[in-house]
Amino acid sequence: MTDRLVDSFGRVHNYVRISVTDLCNLGCQYCRPGSSLGCKVKSELLSFDQLAALVEVLAHMGVTKVRLTGGEPLLRPRLEALIGRLSRIKGISQIGLTTNGMLLGPRASLLRQAGLTDVNISIDSLVPERYAGITGGGDFNRVIKSIESSCKAGFDKVKLNVVLMHGVNDDEIEAFLKLTVNYPLFIRFIEYMPIGDRIQDWRSEYMPAESILMRCEEKGWQIEPAGGSGSTGSTGGLKDELQEEHEISGPARYYRIAGAAGEFGLISPVSRHFCGSCNRLRITANGCVKPCLYWNEEWDLKPYIGDEEGLRRILLQSLASKPLRHEMTIVPKDIASQPYTLRQMSQIGG
Numbered sequence: 001m002t003d004r005l006v007d008s009f010g011r012v013h014n015y016v017r018i019s020v021t022d023l024c025n026l027g028c029q030y031c032r033p034g035s036s037l038g039c040k041v042k043s044e045l046l047s048f049d050q051l052a053a054l055v056e057v058l059a060h061m062g063v064t065k066v067r068l069t070g071g072e073p074l075l076r077p078r079l080e081a082l083i084g085r086l087s088r089i090k091g092i093s094q095i096g097l098t099t100n101g102m103l104l105g106p107r108a109s110l111l112r113q114a115g116l117t118d119v120n121i122s123i124d125s126l127v128p129e130r131y132a133g134i135t136g137g138g139d140f141n142r143v144i145k146s147i148e149s150s151c152k153a154g155f156d157k158v159k160l161n162v163v164l165m166h167g168v169n170d171d172e173i174e175a176f177l178k179l180t181v182n183y184p185l186f187i188r189f190i191e192y193m194p195i196g197d198r199i200q201d202w203r204s205e206y207m208p209a210e211s212i213l214m215r216c217e218e219k220g221w222q223i224e225p226a227g228g229s230g231s232t233g234s235t236g237g238l239k240d241e242l243q244e245e246h247e248i249s250g251p252a253r254y255y256r257i258a259g260a261a262g263e264f265g266l267i268s269p270v271s272r273h274f275c276g277s278c279n280r281l282r283i284t285a286n287g288c289v290k291p292c293l294y295w296n297e298e299w300d301l302k303p304y305i306g307d308e309e310g311l312r313r314i315l316l317q318s319l320a321s322k323p324l325r326h327e328m329t330i331v332p333k334d335i336a337s338q339p340y341t342l343r344q345m346s347q348i349g350g
């Protein structure tokens, strides 16, 4: 039996995203509106010992990059201690964090010292009242302070995530883009995905990430491919193109407005899926592996932690069942052949 995390389509998996808690201190309208989720008892969560044991096995199988997410990962007490442990695992070269930034500012330097290499901060509006509305009470000034502290803390990269929503924040696209002109920021526009409580009515707010490029054109802004890939043109087949982009900069296609200090990225899971180059596994807060964000299948790893051979077997089994692609689509259609995930995004980690 091979030890490498390769699925039946030959995709090599070297990236794991771990939800360290499904609790959140915000209630973003697209993520967990009105839900009262959360592992009910602490023992349902994977402990730091279990997480370290799991990542050690994953590293033996070729994982080099870990992202900690949630829920809100900074709600997990002593996260710095977990990061320190993971950063000492042989083979792990990158540890990222995806956070809403509410608790990040005062901890940014400590997290960096512990071994965190990069941070993604979610910020869906630049208007404080609107930001509070979208996030269910988020404090805009705090997230701005967190961005500033993270820039000073010396992370390899600080990226900002914006979920694009028609009629909610699309009138701020230009303001976000102008930030990249003046500051060396990476701003990523993410398409609204049909996951969670809003799967019935998400389409009314969905908009394709390509519309950002149209806005640039309307403004007469010159844009160029960025992010070190230079591969956003169509020199080869689509799969090759996506593969190359994915290897270099993840699923985002990066661009720069001519002369800008920063870059912007488009993440288009719905309109232009990047499943062909998917290299990631997701671990839910209660220890299940999800080989695909969208499909419902998952395997409980908890019984196997501490049994390296058993863990390897179940991880490979989950990968063998990984589908070629998800079926998130703006066109309503019957996807009953493969039920979509019943998990909320806060349980999966995005």
Ligand code: SAM
Binding pocket: 024, 030, 031, 069, 070, 071, 072, 073, 098, 099, 100, 120, 121, 122, 161, 162, 163, 190, 191, 192, 193, 194, 195, 196, 345, 346, 349, 350
């Ligand atoms: N609490 C952290 C945060 O806010 O970044 C981490 C967890 S959150 C689930 C991770 C990412 O998923 C965030 O950037 C969030 O905006 C994104 N997200 C959540 N639900 C989404 C949806 N339905 N469509 C697109 N992105 C979504």
